[in-house]
Amino acid sequence: MDNVTLIEARDLSRRYGANTAVGGLNLTLRKGEILGLLGPNGAGKSTTLKMLAGCLAPSSGSVRINGIDIAEDPKAAKAHLGYLPEQPPVYPELTVNEYLRYAAGLHGVPAIERFAAVKRAKESCGLSDVAERLIGNLSKGYQQRVGIAQAIIHQPNVVILDEPTVGLDPNQIREIRALIATLGQQHSVILSSHILPEIQAVCGRVMIINKGRAVYNEAVDQTPRISSIILGLKRAPDAAALKNIAGVTQVQALPSGLLRLSVAADADPREVLADAAASNHWGLFELRAEGKTLEEVFVELTSGEITVHESPEKSLKEAA
Amino acid sequence: MSTPFSTISTIASAEARRIFVSPLAWAVLAVMQLIFGFVFINMLVDYARNASMSGQFMGVADYIGGGLYGFATIILLLVMPLLTMRMFSEERKSGTLTLLLSSPASLIEIVLGKFFGLFAFMLATIALLGLMPLTLLSGTHLDVGRIAAGLLGLLLMMMSFGAAGLFVSTLTKEPTIAAVGGFGLLLAVWLIQIVGNQPVPFAAFFSYLSLIGHFESLRRGIFNSADVIYYLLFTAFFLWLAVLRLDMERN
Numbered sequence A: 001m002d003n004v005t006l007i008e009a010r011d012l013s014r015r016y017g018a019n020t021a022v023g024g025l026n027l028t029l030r031k032g033e034i035l036g037l038l039g040p041n042g043a044g045k046s047t048t049l050k051m052l053a054g055c056l057a058p059s060s061g062s063v064r065i066n067g068i069d070i071a072e073d074p075k076a077a078k079a080h081l082g083y084l085p086e087q088p089p090v091y092p093e094l095t096v097n098e099y100l101r102y103a104a105g106l107h108g109v110p111a112i113e114r115f116a117a118v119k120r121a122k123e124s125c126g127l128s129d130v131a132e133r134l135i136g137n138l139s140k141g142y143q144q145r146v147g148i149a150q151a152i153i154h155q156p157n158v159v160i161l162d163e164p165t166v167g168l169d170p171n172q173i174r175e176i177r178a179l180i181a182t183l184g185q186q187h188s189v190i191l192s193s194h195i196l197p198e199i200q201a202v203c204g205r206v207m208i209i210n211k212g213r214a215v216y217n218e219a220v221d222q223t224p225r226i227s228s229i230i231l232g233l234k235r236a237p238d239a240a241a242l243k244n245i246a247g248v249t250q251v252q253a254l255p256s257g258l259l260r261l262s263v264a265a266d267a268d269p270r271e272v273l274a275d276a277a278a279s280n281h282w283g284l285f286e287l288r289a290e291g292k293t294l295e296e297v298f299v300e301l302t303s304g305e306i307t308v309h310e311s312p313e314k315s316l317k318e319a320a
Numbered sequence B: 001m002s003t004p005f006s007t008i009s010t011i012a013s014a015e016a017r018r019i020f021v022s023p024l025a026w027a028v029l030a031v032m033q034l035i036f037g038f039v040f041i042n043m044l045v046d047y048a049r050n051a052s053m054s055g056q057f058m059g060v061a062d063y064i065g066g067g068l069y070g071f072a073t074i075i076l077l078l079v080m081p082l083l084t085m086r087m088f089s090e091e092r093k094s095g096t097l098t099l100l101l102s103s104p105a106s107l108i109e110i111v112l113g114k115f116f117g118l119f120a121f122m123l124a125t126i127a128l129l130g131l132m133p134l135t136l137l138s139g140t141h142l143d144v145g146r147i148a149a150g151l152l153g154l155l156l157m158m159m160s161f162g163a164a165g166l167f168v169s170t171l172t173k174e175p176t177i178a179a180v181g182g183f184g185l186l187l188a189v190w191l192i193q194i195v196g197n198q199p200v201p202f203a204a205f206f207s208y209l210s211l212i213g214h215f216e217s218l219r220r221g222i223f224n225s226a227d228v229i230y231y232l233l234f235t236a237f238f239l240w241l242a243v244l245r246l247d248m249e250r251n
Helices: A045-052 A074-078 A096-106 A111-125 A140-152 A170-186 A196-202 A239-243 A270-280 A294-302 A305-310 A312-319 B004-021 B023-049 B060-094 B097-102 B107-138 B144-169 B175-197 B203-209 B211-219 B225-250
Strands: A005-016 A019-030 A034-038 A060-065 A081-084 A158-162 A188-193 A205-210 A213-219 A226-233 A248-253 A259-263 A284-291
Touching: A005 A045, A005 A188, A019 A045, A019 A188, A019 A205, A019 A213, A034 A045, A034 A170, A034 A196, A045 A060, A045 A158, A045 A188, A060 A074, A081 A140, A081 B097, A096 A111, A096 A140, A096 B004, A096 B097, A111 A140, A111 A170, A140 A158, A140 A170, A170 A188, A170 A196, A188 A196, A196 A294, A205 A294, A213 A294, A226 A270, A239 A248, A270 A284, B004 B023, B004 B107, B023 B060, B023 B107, B060 B097, B060 B107, B060 B144, B060 B175, B060 B211, B107 B144, B107 B225, B144 B175, B144 B211, B144 B225, B175 B203, B175 B211, B211 B225
Parallel strands: A034 A188, A034 A205, A081 A158, A158 A188
Antiparallel strands: A005 A019, A005 A060, A205 A213, A226 A259, A226 A284, A248 A259
């Protein structure tokens, strides 16, 4: 049951004239997952989410929500979806209650269950105190919450949130994050952001999009990949001796007297290093791995030249 | 799973509510009522003064009802684009259109929902226009059938105006442009009548297309199903165009 695939996007592309906003994107979301969509401004996050929510038809590729193709049976597919676009789709002239009742009806909540649905959504989004106020008179933070309440009112399997914390103050951001974490327990959530700590705080998996392509797709709590090792030796041998150890590619002396060893991808020579230090009496006093933080991964993957190398056909197409 | 009917009525009632909580609808109704009231009194006084020329050829329902409703078409031509301008362009501008597009409602249901929401406003206008001549019932015999035919004609005309305005509203995200465009489109269809009066090829065809020609007989109390069908087809055609336009936007 926990392994049900709720969103499956295959080879999703969207072109605007000669511009490719999203190209060949694959995405799967399983039940109970919170997926963070990360990327610099203009990377194609919102376009991707719009296509997943069925507001924008992809130029090619397909989206299946809970196994239903959104192009073939949009009504059935959208019934499993709740979507908060970048701009909360709220009517300023309605009160919170009126608006949520409307949203419930629109999403097919039967009339007799609407009252309960509105009440539940208000409670989970902290809107009970402002229920009778006009949405237009509420602060941006509350309007954002109304937008989220609208997206979860029909208890959809999949909740898609486009930059849910933008424009909120730090307290509101914490509340919204807590709300998203609770949502993730019963629903599957996709949220986009360009704020790294936010993704790390709430998401189980992160996907980095750059120039319309997915360049990274990993679980957040996975042990970070080792990029280098910091080694402290009282009686250090010359660099060549250290380089002979399997997995070590480069040795660099740091000003503090420590050494930084670059390691080959997927190698972990820490144990070998400790053994070698003990048997050769190098006087080991410090040994730790430096992992790549999400921020480093993000900068590496989204700073210009790497992606250009990665997708030569695309840059050719753009040039043409 | 919700039925098409329940989705349409949900959208329609929310739309009607939004129309009537906005000051625009009330301002429009108030100004219209002021103008209609002025014209009505004017005609009433006119009729009373020239009572001798009436009689078997021209009844009070004919003179006042017909005259008032003929005048009303011009006012409604100006007013309907103001009400339809918001329906899609404002929603697009404020981003609320996404709520409808991401909900499990089809484009046909969305367009029909909006149209029937607007229908509530049309009924309010018809009620105001109907009550004025009916006040005469206390003092005179009135040909209620003629009044009813005139009102039906006005309602059909408003439906056509509304559908055309709704379509123009799907074309842009600026409500003012939607209003100007809607007004222009209605006036153009209206003025085809002029082309029809000129000695040009297919003159009869042009004057048949015009919105105004079909109202004339209803205003005179002649219920011709061809006229009714003309307005219904006109309405359906523009609603269909609106659906097509929204579908194009998604792609």
